[in-house]
Amino acid sequence: MGRMDVPPDAISPQQFHDSEGVDDWRVLYWGAHAFFRTSSYAEASRFVAAITAIDEVVRHEPDIDLRHEGVAVKLISRDVRDLSTRDVDVARIISTVARDHGLVADASVLQVVQTAVASPPSAEVTPFWTAVLGYVRPNDTHLVDPLRRGSSVFLQPEGRVGPQRGRMHVDVCVPHDQVHARIEAALAAGGRIADDSAAPEWWTLADAENHGVDVTTWWGRESTRLEEERPVR
Structure with missing residues (x-):
């Protein structure tokens, strides 16, 4: 064998x-x-x-x-x-x-981008997002391009959305040795750090209109799978 x-x-x-x-x-x-x-x-x-x-x-x-x-x-x-x-x-x-x-x-140049959409447990929005994107559902919280080309969508439970966060944000996963350069570039371009309490797993950045972006790495993760329970963010 x-x-x-x-x-x-x-x-x-x-x-x-x-x-x-x-x-x-x-x-x-x-x-x-x-x-x-x-x-x-x-x-x-x-x-x-x-x-x-x-x-x-x-x-x-x-x-x-x-x-x-x-x-x-x-x-x-x-x-x-x-x-x-x-x-x-x-x-x-x-x-x-x-x-x-x-x-x-x-x-x-390596990165993976994901869109997170907050949704209460009572809202059955998965069929809509699956249909409108043409995506498939590998687990209870994620929708992915069946050919793995486009950004994934995370249907984030509403109860895990932190205070003063919008109902939709973007996750940008970058290499652990590139994350500080990416954050510094975002800050130089007019952004701000809204929350770094979860660093180095992720930093929450915001633009001038307070739209949130989580810049993430693999630090603190036991797996590349994304369906594990995670803290409020």
């Missing part, structure tokens, strides 16, 4: 980042992400062709996005619905191929 046939052991974001050979990768919402810069579609295509020719990569079914600027890859173990030791193995393989092709990873 090959290693890819053996059920993998789930691991935490911290365990993933503590592994050797994954410096190109960052844990964000829904998995481990990397972006490899390329100079053309042709160069990007050759890289994708090379990694998809490797059995371990193909059988793991990573999400791959090819653009002129580069190739984005996301890894998650769907059989455990979280990160696993297999993601570490596949990340190492992909990074090795990238180096062989002379490609460099750029963590500064």
Whole structure:
């Protein structure tokens, strides 16, 4: 039996980042992400062709996005619905191929954006959002693009919305080593920190009209899954 046939052991974001050979990768919402810069579609295509020719990569079914600027890859173990030791193995393989092709990873462009909509338990709004977005429902609180392209939607229980928060806000998940640069850029652009009591898991920022944005990282999380109970925010 090959290693890819053996059920993998789930691991935490911290365990993933503590592994050797994954410096190109960052844990964000829904998995481990990397972006490899390329100079053309042709160069990007050759890289994708090379990694998809490797059995371990193909059988793991990573999400791959090819653009002129580069190739984005996301890894998650769907059989455990979280990160696993297999993601570490596949990340190492992909990074090795990238180096062989002379490609460099750029963590500064990595992010996952999510829209949070507050809703009381009595309001049955899920069918509306599912229909209007063309999304699917993987769990009780989240709606996602079935092809995993667009931002996810979090139907946040109303009782978990903190005081002086709007009924809708945006979550922006960025690499842990990029979060302070992102916050500083937002502050320089006219924003303010509305609440940093949950840092470094997330900081709540607001614009001049008091629209909220939670800038988040994987710090403090035991999983990339988002259906766990979380504090009022």
